[in-house]
Amino acid sequence: MKTQLKIALFLIFTNSLMLLLFGGSIYYFLYNYSYTDFYKRLETRATIAAKYNFDADKINAEPFKIIRKEHLEKLSAEKEYLYRVENNNDLAEMAQKSELPMAFLKEILNKGKATRQMDETFFTGIRHESKNQTHIVVVSAKNYYASNHLLFMRNVILLGVLLIALITTYLSFFFSRRIFDPIKHITDRVKQISKDNIHLRIEEKKNDAEISQLISTFNDLLNRLETSFETQNNFVSNASHEFGTPLTSIMGEAEVMLMKQRSPEEYQQSLMSILGQAERLNQITQTLLYLAQTGYTNKRVNFEILRTDDLIWQVKEMIDKLNPKNNIQVDFSLLPENPKKLKVMGNRQLLSLAFTNILTNACKYSNNKPVVVTIASSDDQVFLAFTDHGIGIPESELPFIYDPFFRASNTRNFEGYGIGLPLTRNIIKIHNGQLQLSSVVNEGTTVQIRIPLAKIP
Amino acid sequence: MERTILVPIDFKVESLNALRLALNTINAGKVNVVLMYAKIPTDSISDFLFYSPDEMVDSLMTTEFEEAIAILKNRYESLLGNISVELFHGYSANALSNFLEARNIDKIYFSKNYKLKPGKKGFDPTPLLKKSRVSYQEVGGESVVAERKTLSTLFNYFGLEIANH
Numbered sequence: 264m265k266t267q268l269k270i271a272l273f274l275i276f277t278n279s280l281m282l283l284l285f286g287g288s289i290y291y292f293l294y295n296y297s298y299t300d301f302y303k304r305l306e307t308r309a310t311i312a313a314k315y316n317f318d319a320d321k322i323n324a325e326p327f328k329i330i331r332k333e334h335l336e337k338l339s340a341e342k343e344y345l346y347r348v349e350n351n352n353d354l355a356e357m358a359q360k361s362e363l364p365m366a367f368l369k370e371i372l373n374k375g376k377a378t379r380q381m382d383e384t385f386f387t388g389i390r391h392e393s394k395n396q397t398h399i400v401v402v403s404a405k406n407y408y409a410s411n412h413l414l415f416m417r418n419v420i421l422l423g424v425l426l427i428a429l430i431t432t433y434l435s436f437f438f439s440r441r442i443f444d445p446i447k448h449i450t451d452r453v454k455q456i457s458k459d460n461i462h463l464r465i466e467e468k469k470n471d472a473e474i475s476q477l478i479s480t481f482n483d484l485l486n487r488l489e490t491s492f493e494t495q496n497n498f499v500s501n502a503s504h505e506f507g508t509p510l511t512s513i514m515g516e517a518e519v520m521l522m523k524q525r526s527p528e529e530y531q532q533s534l535m536s537i538l539g540q541a542e543r544l545n546q547i548t549q550t551l552l553y554l555a556q557t558g559y560t561n562k563r564v565n566f567e568i569l570r571t572d573d574l575i576w577q578v579k580e581m582i583d584k585l586n587p588k589n590n591i592q593v594d595f596s597l598l599p600e601n602p603k604k605l606k607v608m609g610n611r612q613l614l615s616l617a618f619t620n621i622l623t624n625a626c627k628y629s630n631n632k633p634v635v636v637t638i639a640s641s642d643d644q645v646f647l648a649f650t651d652h653g654i655g656i657p658e659s660e661l662p663f664i665y666d667p668f669f670r671a672s673n674t675r676n677f678e679g680y681g682i683g684l685p686l687t688r689n690i691i692k693i694h695n696g697q698l699q700l701s702s703v704v705n706e707g708t709t710v711q712i713r714i715p716l717a718k719i720p
Numbered sequence: 721m722e723r724t725i726l727v728p729i730d731f732k733v734e735s736l737n738a739l740r741l742a743l744n745t746i747n748a749g750k751v752n753v754v755l756m757y758a759k760i761p762t763d764s765i766s767d768f769l770f771y772s773p774d775e776m777v778d779s780l781m782t783t784e785f786e787e788a789i790a791i792l793k794n795r796y797e798s799l800l801g802n803i804s805v806e807l808f809h810g811y812s813a814n815a816l817s818n819f820l821e822a823r824n825i826d827k828i829y830f831s832k833n834y835k836l837k838p839g840k841k842g843f844d845p846t847p848l849l850k851k852s853r854v855s856y857q858e859v860g861g862e863s864v865v866a867e868r869k870t871l872s873t874l875f876n877y878f879g880l881e882i883a884n885h
Contacts, residue, residue: 596795600798
């Protein structure tokens with residue numbers, strides 16, 4: 264069932280129930296009241312009848328009669344029964360004459376007062392004592408009010424309940440549609456958006472906080488999707504370009520060599536160049552594989568306790584071998600006194616790969632100007648900062664530096680593929696750390712890394 | 721020998737460099753540190769009613785500043801005793817000498833190259849401190865850039881640093 268219909272039905276049901284309860288209780292209490300009231304009126308009449316019939320000598324009967332005629336309205340089918348009771352036989356006789364039930368008369372005699380309803384006629388009887396004589400006075404009448412007014416009242420209430428229920432039904436449907444229309448609109452709009460027209464957005468609505476929040480959430484999601492789509496598209500084009508370049512040069516080299524007979528030296532030289540290009544291809548695939556592997560966080564990596572300063576020294580030694588001209592300085596002025604504060608949980612290969620990437624980049628893009636590595640640690644994380652004085656990264660290109668194969672516009676004179684930084688960031692992410700990069704063109708770049716300390720008891 | 725030193729701060733990482741350089745000059749003993757932030761006292765009665773120095777320090781404190789203090793604590797673990805951050809309200813030399821006496825300050829350290837940049841309602845207490853009876857020392861000075869950067873490279877100040885000079 265649609266939510267819209269559910270809400271409408273729920274509203275109709277609860278409203279009708281409340282209306283019925285309201286109308287029903289009004290009718291019920293009024294009904295009860297009218298009966299009690301009517302018996303009281305009959306009792307008054309019986310008392311008056313008894314007074315002027317049996318106490319006539321004590322008071323003047325005539326004014327009584329006049330007052331009664333003038334002020335008491337005649338009830339429909341009003342009847343009076345007056346009897347003198349001397350013994351129990353009188354009661355039986357009385358019952359025969361008046362067709363009143365014996366039990367009713369007995370009750371009057373015993374309790375002094377009784378009421379009874381037979382069909383539409385109501386009876387009230389009282390016992391009257393005067394001059395040592397006992398009388399029973401019964402007044403009967405039809406309750407015109409109950410039979411007519413209450414009926415009318417019931418009809419009015421029923422009609423009202425029905426009418427209001429109709430209006431409620433209409434309003435319930437109207438409101439539930441009003442609530443769900445914008446949602447339906449969003450659904451329709453989102454359905455239209457596919458891979459090909461992901462630039463489309465849902466129009467923002469005013470005066471509707473919840474809905475506009477939903478819309479802006481959707482739009483944000485679409486923005487992120489669009490960016491990641493673009494990144495993916497860029498990745499494919501960049502990757503094919505990176506793979507294409509060495510392949511083209513291998514093919515060109517081979518084609519030139521095959522044009523005519525060559526000397527063995529020439530073949531050797533050309534094969535060497537082909538080998539170099541193939542090695543480059545191999546390196547790219549290796550790094551890409553690493554990138555893919557580190558990108559999936561669900562893959563378990565073996566972690567051990569490592570000392571970050573040790574790692575930095577090892578990396579520095581390795582770079583010293585590969586590039587003896589480097590100028591890496593390790594700054595220990597903030598190194599904590601307690602070596603415990605340098606230990607992190609990490610994977611040795613991955614972390615040294617990350618540090619190697621950052622340090623070789625720092626040396627490469629600064630043409631072996633000094634690179635400073637600062638190590639410090641607070642109470643819960645290790646801080647590493649790698650500062651170089653190289654070419655920097657243009658500010659407008661900073662958002663893209665983590666896209667694979669992206670290379671800044673000022674790196675044309677340097678060899679590289681643009682996979683190192685994304686790989687490094689993936690590695691730091693695996694270690695629950697943070698990597699931040701700030702840079703100013705022609706001034707230098709600082710890479711800050713924070714890795715949580717290992718919890719050693 | 722236990723002593724207490726005072727370093728004026730502005731809740732920016734750079735202002736802690738004075739502390740780092742000061743600790744470099746001290747070789748042994750136990751050093752308690754009072755980091756002082758000078759703030760103009762409020763003139764609103766309701767603010768005075770709910771005055772709480774701890775809350776005020778909390779609102780001024782940044783994560784970076786806290787982490788920088790933790791780094792220094794780890795670096796000079798054997799040397800450092802207690803580091804506390806205190807607020808100073810007042811303009812007069814007498815108020816300051818009361819403040820210094822109450823905390824048993826033995827020496828005040830300033831950075832030669834860094835000028836405090838206090839925030840809203842704060843002021844630079846350096847001239848007042850220099851006039852006090854407690855001896856002071858200015859630290860740093862050989863290489864401006866190197867001195868300033870050591871701590872702040874760890875935080876996001878690089879772009880700012882370049883822009884400042």
